Each structure stands twice: as structure tokens, then as C-alpha cells.
Amino acid sequence: MLGIQEVPDSLDPAYFRLVLGHYPSGVVAITGRNAEGAPVGMVATSFTSVSLDPPLVAFLPMRTSTTWAALRETGAFCVNVLPAEQEHISRQLAAKGGDKFGGIAWRTETTGSPVLAGAVAWVDCTVSAVHEAGDHFIVVGLVEDLAIGEPASPLLSFQGGYGTVASPALAASGVPDLPEVVEHFRLVDELRPRMAQASRELGVEVVATALLEDEVVALATSGHPEPGRLPTRVGQRMPYQPPLGAAFAAWSDPKRWVARLPNEQREHARALARRVRERGWSATLGESGNLDLERALYRLPIDAPSPEELDAVGQLLDPLSEAYEPHTFTTKERIPLRTVAVPVLGPVGTIRLVLTAYGLPPYSTYEDFVRYRDTLLDIAGTVQTLSA
Structure with a gap:
């Protein structure tokens, strides 16, 4: 049996990504502020609930993420569940450089992190804990506020592309x-x-x-x-x-x-x-x-x-x-x-x-x-x- 740190030599990272890409996941925008107060954002497909009491959620940014580094300084973030029609916003926030929030309407709630207009739901958090996990961090957030936004079919990530909830029947x-x-x-x-x-x-x-x-x-x-x-x-x-x-x-x-x-x-x-x-x-x-x-x-x-x-x-x-x-x-x-x-x-x-x-x-x-x-x-x- 493999130990937790052991990796078989034959395990190719690209194949690992390909296989796990067959599991659909929701697409969320993680938003917050940098030390100067400017809005920052990134896209995550690793968002999950963690605990009901206390209310905890988590997402997993890469260790090299500059957006996460900015969020970590201020200690707060908002999870925005994106609707299918906001695929363009997902692409905009995922791009490197440029004005990520150009043309995107948003407001603030409890933590001051941006809540995106049109989000299916949003979860406003403060950082509770950060754990190292290989080439990623596990960021645990304490939920300070949350609400359902605009009812819509959520945006999904599947096999390297975008999709939505639309089963044949x-x-x-x-x-x-x-x-x-x-x-x-x-x-x-x-x-x-x-x-x-x-x-x-x-x-x-x-x-x-x-x-x-x-x-x-x-x-x-x-x-x-x-x-x-x-x-x-x-x-x-x-x-x-x-x-x-x-x-x-x-x-x-x-x-x-x-x-x-x-x-x-x-x-x-x-x-x-x-x-x-x-x-x-x-x-x-x-x-x-x-x-x-x-x-x-x-x-x-x-x-x-x-x-x-x-x-x-x-x-x-x-x-x-x-x-x-x-x-x-x-x-x-x-x-x-x-x-x-x-x-x-x-x-x-x-x-x-x-x-x-x-x-x-x-x-x-x-x-x-x-x-x-x-x-x-x-x-x-x-x-x-x-x-x-």
C-alpha cells in the first residue's frame, strides 16, 4: 500500500488531470481585496463545504497564486457561484494580468469582499485556517454571511471545458x-x-x-x-x-x-x-x-x-x-x-x-x-x- 507521500513513477500529471477531469465540479469566483483595497479575484473549481457547526467552507488555490497571496494578507474572501451565462466572467477572472473587474458589476457585504452581480449564490468568509497540500493550499473559511442570488443554472467545469446542469432527461x-x-x-x-x-x-x-x-x-x-x-x-x-x-x-x-x-x-x-x-x-x-x-x-x-x-x-x-x-x-x-x-x-x-x-x-x-x-x-x- 502506498504511503501518503509516495507517488508511482508511472503517474503522469497530465493523465492525472485528465482522469480527474471526468468528475464535474462547480465554477466559483473567489473575490476579495488586496492590501491597498483594490478588488482581486480568481476562479476555483475546488470549492466545498466543510462544517455546519461552525459554518466552514474551503477552496484550494495553487501555492504560486498571486491572487491568493493578496487575499491572505487581508484575511477575507467571498465565494461567488457563477451562473452558466457568466462563462465570460470566469474566463476574465482566470486570465493573468489586465483589469480583471473591468465591466463586471459588484457590491460588498459583510467582509467588504466583492459580491458579483448575477451570482447564483454567494458566501462571505474570513480566513480560518490554511494548510499545505502538495502544490496547493487548503484554505478554510469561516462563513460570516451568505445568501442565494439570482436563480439560474450554475456553471460547471468538465473534461477541461465549461458546461452546465443539463442532463438529457x-x-x-x-x-x-x-x-x-x-x-x-x-x-x-x-x-x-x-x-x-x-x-x-x-x-x-x-x-x-x-x-x-x-x-x-x-x-x-x-x-x-x-x-x-x-x-x-x-x-x-x-x-x-x-x-x-x-x-x-x-x-x-x-x-x-x-x-x-x-x-x-x-x-x-x-x-x-x-x-x-x-x-x-x-x-x-x-x-x-x-x-x-x-x-x-x-x-x-x-x-x-x-x-x-x-x-x-x-x-x-x-x-x-x-x-x-x-x-x-x-x-x-x-x-x-x-x-x-x-x-x-x-x-x-x-x-x-x-x-x-x-x-x-x-x-x-x-x-x-x-x-x-x-x-x-x-x-x-x-x-x-x-x-x-
């Missing part, structure tokens, strides 16, 4: 093991290969949702949305409340859905459900308020959000908005499509799942819309045939 866990839920997952297993193929062909995210009591739950997702759009988390929930969930209401008794609204708004919701049922698909258009809604949905806990949290999302909904279930599209119009959805029906016409094309480009043509709709209808029709 993910399925939810933590959903109650009820007979109807088991059946939903059986259908999801049938759908996953077709969802992945549709995502590749359409260049969008495809999501399978189910109606579970008073919530619409994302059971599976494939692909990824347009850059700048928040990806769907498997297990993500949204309230079954007009105008959300119109496709489920269209192929079931809409009374429970409509009852969430004041009397004067209920007929409008019934009309939405009828329109979806008559034409066989659902669609929404983009508008400025939808980004706030996406962020609120993204922040909902995966495991049983409270009624208060769901109500807070409901407050962002406008049941009368013309962005939901538009009447018609013209062939020459640039359409700000946000979603296109179709039902997956059982043998007797009851709704089982909804398939949604999500994260579309800012504008689509009528031909794009037909392509999204017909691709989803083809998938749903295949599942119905297999299940009949």
Missing part, C-alpha cells in the same frame, strides 16, 4: 409514492427518449408536468432553455390557479381551478379552458412580468412549499392577461411565444400529463409554432398508442 424525486404518481412516472419513462430527441431537434427545453392535488409538478425535463431563461427544476411546483394549468383544466372538470378566482373573473378562466380544449393545445406569450413569475417559481422549495409560499406566487398572476391562450397567430407575425403545451391523454380521454416546450427564443415565426406544437403532439400520440 431528468426525473423528479421526492414526490409521494401514490398509485397515480407511480403511473405518471411510468409514462415519464416512456417519454424521456422522445423528450430528449425533441429537445435536440427544437433547441428548447421540453418539460413533462402532472397535476398532483392543487399543484402542477414538473416530473421530468430534457434539454435547456434559451440563454437568460431559468431552467425548470425537476420537482418544481406551481399553483393550480388560473391562468396557470389551463391544459389540465381543459381536459378535466375545471370547477376546482376556476374556484380560485373571484366571481367576476371565473367566466374568463372558463373561456380559457374551453379555448384550449377546442384547439387541442395551450400557449403563452412573453411579457415583462413573466420573468418575476419564473423567478418566484424557481425559488419555491421542491419539497412541499407552504400555502403562504404558493399564495405569494399566486399574487404575481394576472388571470385576465392576454398573454395566456392568445386567440390566433398570423403567418407573417413575429410571435413572442413563451410556451407551447399539449395534453397526454389516457384511453378514455382523461388527462395524464402535459408536455411543454419552454425556454423558446424571444420571437418565433408561425412555422416555429407549428413545429413546436406538432412535435409535442406526435410524442403525446405515441404514448397514448402504447398505453391504449
Whole structure:
């Protein structure tokens, strides 16, 4: 057995790096100040949590890092979890020389270290301990403050390049093991290969949702949305409340859905459900308020959000908005499509799942819309045939 300091002669450093590169790791920006107070920063893929009590984290800079030398003098640093769309910031901070913070917006929190705008999360620390480990240091930080920033898919390092969290098709866990839920997952297993193929062909995210009591739950997702759009988390929930969930209401008794609204708004919701049922698909258009809604949905806990949290999302909904279930599209119009959805029906016409094309480009043509709709209808029709 090898001792801790023994290294086999045949172990090539390049091959060592290649093998370990097959383990994906998150990309974080380590920021702080130098002795003169100027901002300094570096990129690390070695960030990890260490302890809950006391709250400790760690990262591993190279012994030759001049940025770490500057941070060590001031004794504080901030870990910024970078989103996928900030790959350019990662490259900028990783470069040697130049103005690393040029064009990067940031602020300060408890320790005075820079907190980068748009970070998925940030952890503000003071240096607790430094350990030597070969050609690196293990820097342990005592957490002084931390928070979730902008919900987004995080940037990953994998096999020497950048990536993000985008499995070909993910399925939810933590959903109650009820007979109807088991059946939903059986259908999801049938759908996953077709969802992945549709995502590749359409260049969008495809999501399978189910109606579970008073919530619409994302059971599976494939692909990824347009850059700048928040990806769907498997297990993500949204309230079954007009105008959300119109496709489920269209192929079931809409009374429970409509009852969430004041009397004067209920007929409008019934009309939405009828329109979806008559034409066989659902669609929404983009508008400025939808980004706030996406962020609120993204922040909902995966495991049983409270009624208060769901109500807070409901407050962002406008049941009368013309962005939901538009009447018609013209062939020459640039359409700000946000979603296109179709039902997956059982043998007797009851709704089982909804398939949604999500994260579309800012504008689509009528031909794009037909392509999204017909691709989803083809998938749903295949599942119905297999299940009949």
C-alpha cells in the first residue's frame, strides 16, 4: 500500500488531470481585496463545504497564486457561484494580468469582499485556517454571511471545458409514492427518449408536468432553455390557479381551478379552458412580468412549499392577461411565444400529463409554432398508442 507521500513513477500529471477531469465540479469566483483595497479575484473549481457547526467552507488555490497571496494578507474572501451565462466572467477572472473587474458589476457585504452581480449564490468568509497540500493550499473559511442570488443554472467545469446542469432527461424525486404518481412516472419513462430527441431537434427545453392535488409538478425535463431563461427544476411546483394549468383544466372538470378566482373573473378562466380544449393545445406569450413569475417559481422549495409560499406566487398572476391562450397567430407575425403545451391523454380521454416546450427564443415565426406544437403532439400520440 502506498504511503501518503509516495507517488508511482508511472503517474503522469497530465493523465492525472485528465482522469480527474471526468468528475464535474462547480465554477466559483473567489473575490476579495488586496492590501491597498483594490478588488482581486480568481476562479476555483475546488470549492466545498466543510462544517455546519461552525459554518466552514474551503477552496484550494495553487501555492504560486498571486491572487491568493493578496487575499491572505487581508484575511477575507467571498465565494461567488457563477451562473452558466457568466462563462465570460470566469474566463476574465482566470486570465493573468489586465483589469480583471473591468465591466463586471459588484457590491460588498459583510467582509467588504466583492459580491458579483448575477451570482447564483454567494458566501462571505474570513480566513480560518490554511494548510499545505502538495502544490496547493487548503484554505478554510469561516462563513460570516451568505445568501442565494439570482436563480439560474450554475456553471460547471468538465473534461477541461465549461458546461452546465443539463442532463438529457431528468426525473423528479421526492414526490409521494401514490398509485397515480407511480403511473405518471411510468409514462415519464416512456417519454424521456422522445423528450430528449425533441429537445435536440427544437433547441428548447421540453418539460413533462402532472397535476398532483392543487399543484402542477414538473416530473421530468430534457434539454435547456434559451440563454437568460431559468431552467425548470425537476420537482418544481406551481399553483393550480388560473391562468396557470389551463391544459389540465381543459381536459378535466375545471370547477376546482376556476374556484380560485373571484366571481367576476371565473367566466374568463372558463373561456380559457374551453379555448384550449377546442384547439387541442395551450400557449403563452412573453411579457415583462413573466420573468418575476419564473423567478418566484424557481425559488419555491421542491419539497412541499407552504400555502403562504404558493399564495405569494399566486399574487404575481394576472388571470385576465392576454398573454395566456392568445386567440390566433398570423403567418407573417413575429410571435413572442413563451410556451407551447399539449395534453397526454389516457384511453378514455382523461388527462395524464402535459408536455411543454419552454425556454423558446424571444420571437418565433408561425412555422416555429407549428413545429413546436406538432412535435409535442406526435410524442403525446405515441404514448397514448402504447398505453391504449
